[in-house]
Amino acid sequence: MYALILLILGFILGFFTRGLISKPTYQQKKRSYYRPLTHQQKLQLKSFHQTDSDRIRELNLLSTNESSFLRLLKQTFIDFDVAIKQKRFIILDKDKMPCAIFEYRDGTQAIKLVDKEDGIPLHLYKGLISSSELKIDYQNIISAYK
Known part of the structure; x- marks a missing residue:
């Protein structure tokens, strides 16, 4: 019985003395403000890509037709870099800014479409691997780029 009373008395005294002991002063948390990304970012x-292994993984996922399309892109766009992300071929200028996006899909019927995504021309090739079509797109991109 005395042990129970002493235990309860110890909890009560501990609760009240906890407030008397000086608490360490905490530094005020720095507020992190959410800043939305700019269009350029x-x-x-x-x-x-986050790492080189991500870039290599993207290259390994390409099919044979996509690989040959990539070779044609690199031959056509000599002055530009070609990046691959999510099976899309992104043409980069000297400042590493995208100036065109190419996408290749396998198919039985040859189709070529041009659209815009975030203000960048998006060229979709379906079942069509043609260096002459790529040269036409190259001329259009160069004329719009200047």
């Missing part, structure tokens, strides 16, 4: 994120 979003465009740069389209083409950058």
